[in-house]
Amino acid sequence: MSKYAPKLSELKKEFDEKPSVLKGDYSAQEWWDRPVEFRDGNWCFPGKQEVLADLGFANPRKWAATDEDWQLPADWQKTISDGLQSRLKKYRSLKLFLDACVRCGACADKCHFFLGTGDPKNMPVLRAELLRSVYRNDFPLVEKILKGFSGSRKLTKAVIKEWHMYFNQCTECRRCSVFCPFGIDTAEITMLVRELLNLIGVNNNWILAPVSNCNRTGNHLGIEPHTFVQNIMSLAEDIEDHTGVNVDPTFNRKGAEVLFITPSGDVFGDPGVYTMMGYLLLFKHIGLDYTISTYASEGGNFGMFTSNDMMKKLNAKMYHEAKRLGVKWILGGECGHMWRVVHQYMNTMNGPADFLEVPVSPITGTRFSNAAATKMVHIAEFTADLIHHKKLKLDPKRNDHLRTTFHDSCNVARGMGMFEEPRSILRNVCNSFHEMPEDTIREKTFCCGSGSGLNAEEYMDIRMRGGFPRANAVKQVKDRHKVNSLVTICAIDRASLPPLMNYWNPGVSVYGLHELVGNALVMQGEKKRTTDLRENPMAGFEDGGDDDE
Amino acid sequence: MGTQYVMKRGWTEFLEANKKAMLEQWLDCALALFPEKMGYSTPIAMVFSGALEKILSSLGKSENDCKEALDDVTRILAVQNFPPSKALSIFLEPKLILRDIMMKTTVADTLMQEAFNSRLDALTLEAFDSYMRHREKIYQLKVEEGSRRMYMALRRAEA
Numbered sequence: 056m057s058k059y060a061p062k063l064s065e066l067k068k069e070f071d072e073k074p075s076v077l078k079g080d081y082s083a084q085e086w087w088d089r090p091v092e093f094r095d096g097n098w099c100f101p102g103k104q105e106v107l108a109d110l111g112f113a114n115p116r117k118w119a120a121t122d123e124d125w126q127l128p129a130d131w132q133k134t135i136s137d138g139l140q141s142r143l144k145k146y147r148s149l150k151l152f153l154d155a156c157v158r159c160g161a162c163a164d165k166c167h168f169f170l171g172t173g174d175p176k177n178m179p180v181l182r183a184e185l186l187r188s189v190y191r192n193d194f195p196l197v198e199k200i201l202k203g204f205s206g207s208r209k210l211t212k213a214v215i216k217e218w219h220m221y222f223n224q225c226t227e228c229r230r231c232s233v234f235c236p237f238g239i240d241t242a243e244i245t246m247l248v249r250e251l252l253n254l255i256g257v258n259n260n261w262i263l264a265p266v267s268n269c270n271r272t273g274n275h276l277g278i279e280p281h282t283f284v285q286n287i288m289s290l291a292e293d294i295e296d297h298t299g300v301n302v303d304p305t306f307n308r309k310g311a312e313v314l315f316i317t318p319s320g321d322v323f324g325d326p327g328v329y330t331m332m333g334y335l336l337l338f339k340h341i342g343l344d345y346t347i348s349t350y351a352s353e354g355g356n357f358g359m360f361t362s363n364d365m366m367k368k369l370n371a372k373m374y375h376e377a378k379r380l381g382v383k384w385i386l387g388g389e390c391g392h393m394w395r396v397v398h399q400y401m402n403t404m405n406g407p408a409d410f411l412e413v414p415v416s417p418i419t420g421t422r423f424s425n426a427a428a429t430k431m432v433h434i435a436e437f438t439a440d441l442i443h444h445k446k447l448k449l450d451p452k453r454n455d456h457l458r459t460t461f462h463d464s465c466n467v468a469r470g471m472g473m474f475e476e477p478r479s480i481l482r483n484v485c486n487s488f489h490e491m492p493e494d495t496i497r498e499k500t501f502c503c504g505s506g507s508g509l510n511a512e513e514y515m516d517i518r519m520r521g522g523f524p525r526a527n528a529v530k531q532v533k534d535r536h537k538v539n540s541l542v543t544i545c546a547i548d549r550a551s552l553p554p555l556m557n558y559w560n561p562g563v564s565v566y567g568l569h570e571l572v573g574n575a576l577v578m579q580g581e582k583k584r585t586t587d588l589r590e591n592p593m594a595g596f597e598d599g600g601d602d603d604e
Numbered sequence: 605m606g607t608q609y610v611m612k613r614g615w616t617e618f619l620e621a622n623k624k625a626m627l628e629q630w631l632d633c634a635l636a637l638f639p640e641k642m643g644y645s646t647p648i649a650m651v652f653s654g655a656l657e658k659i660l661s662s663l664g665k666s667e668n669d670c671k672e673a674l675d676d677v678t679r680i681l682a683v684q685n686f687p688p689s690k691a692l693s694i695f696l697e698p699k700l701i702l703r704d705i706m707m708k709t710t711v712a713d714t715l716m717q718e719a720f721n722s723r724l725d726a727l728t729l730e731a732f733d734s735y736m737r738h739r740e741k742i743y744q745l746k747v748e749e750g751s752r753r754m755y756m757a758l759r760r761a762e763a
């Protein structure tokens with residue numbers, strides 16, 4: 056049980072003071088009778104027909120959430136009902152989560168979507184209840200046991216619409232589970248409901264198109280191998296222009312010691328590409344024997360937001376490629392859900408990866424026994440270890456133009472329990488680092504509001520609402536400490552936090568952690584640096600300025 | 605002429621004496637805009653309470669210095685699920701609140717009330733501008749996000 060879960064006496068107090076839906080104050084109306092209304096800004100475009108066909112997914116058709124008729128397949132009720140039954144058998148956690156909730160309300164105001172919207176159905180307890188109420192109707196014995204709590208309801212088309220609305224206002228961030236006395240993980244309920252919805256063709260193109268691309272070409276944007284190489288080589292040229300150092304990455308090289316896999320956002324998007332430059336400089340700095348695959352060219356795994364089988368398939372690709380190339384282990388870049396998949400599901404789904412070796416840092420000799428099963432090391436652990444052993448030549452003054460704070464990405468923080476490594480790196484590569492308020496960081500971190508495949512442009516309104524608690528915490532350090540840089544270790548964050556900051560906190564830019572590492576690294580044979588990797592001037596390094604190199 | 609004078613003279617003291625009560629009522633109205641009334645310790649309530657206080661204080665001054673506070677409030681309202689008419693209705697509430705308080709306190713100064721109301725009207729219009737700026741910003745964000753995502757492709761196209 057979480058150390059943040061409240062005590063019984065506190066729970067009672069919370070319950071008395073908590074919002075009223077839990078106590079059934081809406082006596083004239085069941086809470087679920089409040090209708091959902093789809094309008095611009097609150098729904099994501101549905102999966103395109105060709106994308107669904109490509110994946111062999113159900114019910115390809117042209118439709119929109121604003122349509123009255125969603126053209127569900129004729130037997131949709133049976134599909135959902137059977138789908139739920141089979142999953143209840145397969146995942147004991149699901150059954151437990153559905154049965155165990157006592158509706159204490161401790162989770163009610165912990166969700167960023169509730170805090171950003173005030174919509175009761177965004178309280179985790181009610182979100183789960185959207186499924187639970189149907190489950191109860193389908194499984195009358197449970198209903199009998201739970202009698203006195205609340206009613207059950209029939210599975211209607213209106214329920215499907217409601218599920219689509221509210222299980223897409225959950226970013227699967229798990230913040231609520233930290234506060235639940237039973238550790239109920241609403242994120243897993245969301246994952247399951249989205250999987251059920253996919254069975255009848257109720258879906259989101261922003262999730263399915265990357266899945267399909269990844270399935271075909273190996274990465275979310277569908278970048279083909281030659282373009283993938285071209286992008287990275289062009290970043291390598293930029294590095295040479297800025298620093299005078301040739302980082303010469305290799306691709307698909309058999310027999311390399313390490314396979315490096317990162318989210319493809321680092322290869323094509325701004326500001327991800329600057330993080331990529333940081334990795335490349337780091338690997339050059341330590342002389343790492345590594346290669347990059349143009350086939351396993353994606354660390355992210357949108358399968359996780361689609362179905363268990365899809366997640367498994369996309370995850371397996373990384374391991375197939377590691378085997379094909381004959382590397383010893385895998386080093387993974389800054390990503391969120393890729394790590395949740397690797398940390399929590401990989402070993403059960405595709406493990407053990409016996410053909411790989413337990414990762415050992417070739418520079419420090421550190422054996423990463425925490426990765427003994429998955430054989431995959433997070434770059435923050437890897438770099439923190441390098442710094443700890445004083446293997447990097449760093450000049451943190453090169454980041455003096457940045458006043459930083461750190462955003463814990465949900466999946467890395469709550470999903471795999473990594474809190475200290477990124478902070479230790481940050482403290483060594485820059486001189487100004489200020490934490491956001493305690494109840495908004497580490498295991499209690501607030502989501503960016505766009506996780507789990509919700510960072511579609513058309514969804515901007517919802518994303519801004521859901522991201523508000525995070526942005527508000529950034530604002531506090533901005534006001535108090537003049538913070539101008541939000542550092543993070545997740546590719547979705549690098550894509551979604553810039554608009555979030557631009558809206559709530561203009562003037563705060565978003566950085567990948569290894570971009571700051573890249574700025575600070577003093578490379579052998581480098582030319583005098585006056586700008587950072589973004590070509591922004593570094594404070595105190597202006598031409599003619601004092602460079603203590 | 606007259607209104608300005610009255611605002612300066614009586615209003616400052618009146619406001620000092622009643623600000624806390626007005627603010628409490630006003631904040632309650634603002635929080636009740638949401639489907640489930642927002643709790644006082646939520647981030648939205650915190651921002652609202654700080655900003656509404658600044659707005660209220662600025663009503664006592666002849667110079668309008670609450671632009672930032674106004675922005676803080678409308679930035680939240682502009683992305684909510686309710687229409688602008690409902691969102692901006694919170695700027696009409698203080699009129700009623702003031703009237704109630706005046707009735708209770710027997711300070712039935714109509715001139716002061718009028719001055720206050722016309723200040724509020726101006727403020728509501730400003731809030732409308734600010735709300736629209738935030739809506740425009742949302743559209744701008746969508747465009748910018750698209751190009752950031754395609755950064756390398758655009759760079760190649762430009763080269």
Ligand code: SF4
Binds near residue numbers: 155234
């Ligand atoms: S999910 Fe947990 S915290 Fe939330 S109401 Fe149920 S038992 Fe309480």
Ligand code: SF4
Binds near residue numbers: 179
């Ligand atoms: S997992 Fe996160 S987004 Fe989903 S209900 Fe819990 S707190 Fe909200």
